Amino acid sequence: MLSLSLVVGWMLVVFIGLLGASILWLIWTNKIDLKHLISEQNGDASLSRFQLLVFTFVISVSLFYIVVAATPPQFPDKIPPEILGLLGISAGSYVISKAIQKNAEMASPSTLPAPATNQPPAAPPVIIAPAAPPPAAVIVTPPVTDPVVQARGS
Amino acid sequence: MSQLVTALGWEVSLFLGALLLSVVHKLLAGTIKTQGLLNDKLADGGLSPARVQLLVLTLSASGYYLIQVAHDPTKLPTPPLELLGVVGGSNLVYLGAKLRSAIEHRTQSGG
Numbered sequence: 001m002l003s004l005s006l007v008v009g010w011m012l013v014v015f016i017g018l019l020g021a022s023i024l025w026l027i028w029t030n031k032i033d034l035k036h037l038i039s040e041q042n043g044d045a046s047l048s049r050f051q052l053l054v055f056t057f058v059i060s061v062s063l064f065y066i067v068v069a070a071t072p073p074q075f076p077d078k079i080p081p082e083i084l085g086l087l088g089i090s091a092g093s094y095v096i097s098k099a100i101q102k103n104a105e106m107a108s109p110s111t112l113p114a115p116a117t118n119q120p121p122a123a124p125p126v127i128i129a130p131a132a133p134p135p136a137a138v139i140v141t142p143p144v145t146d147p148v149v150q151a152r153g154s
Numbered sequence: 155m156s157q158l159v160t161a162l163g164w165e166v167s168l169f170l171g172a173l174l175l176s177v178v179h180k181l182l183a184g185t186i187k188t189q190g191l192l193n194d195k196l197a198d199g200g201l202s203p204a205r206v207q208l209l210v211l212t213l214s215a216s217g218y219y220l221i222q223v224a225h226d227p228t229k230l231p232t233p234p235l236e237l238l239g240v241v242g243g244s245n246l247v248y249l250g251a252k253l254r255s256a257i258e259h260r261t262q263s264g265g
Binding site for chain 1: 156158159161162163165166167168169170172173174176177180185186187188189190191192193195196205208209212213215216219220223227228229230231232233234235237238241242245248249252253255256259260263
């Protein structure tokens, strides 16, 4: 059983390694494009996003360093709530900042997106004629073929 | 089993380190766009002191915390309440300046 768990463990290590290497390779070859990592929709860099990125990196690197520095490696018993407060301040500031910016942009018509000019002209409305009434039923009397009836008729 | 844990530790360390280096390199090389990071976009587009102080305090608080971790890597250090107050206050200054710019922008555009 121990050897099985070891094999599975090594397989996971190899998988995680390959996954990490692939992600790094895609970042270095710009197939994962980080150009707009801290940008807003209009292309300008956002300080709130940058702050959130810095705090996330600092806390994740610190957490990992503490995990591997212990012998044997172990997760810390307690995550101080002040750290969550630090991340919360940053994330809350980001949300409020975006709300202020959106509000200002919506109030100003000059910052609204320009209407698209290369749209094809609208198609004329299609008028659907009312359906014609169904033709009246025509009752066709078949010719009489009975010889007795024919004799009477003549 | 200890070899497995060591290998995993090295692997994740290398990944985090390489990811951090990639992001820092792309920031310094200009691949990640930082244009307008310190400019007030709602006003005249000039340098915003509120943004500068937020950037400086963010980097200072991060450096302080990393030094604390390096001093005692047995547990996650608790950031002092003063640090939280300074970071929160800095964010408030930034948001206040942004709100002021937004109100001015709205007034000028007649909104």
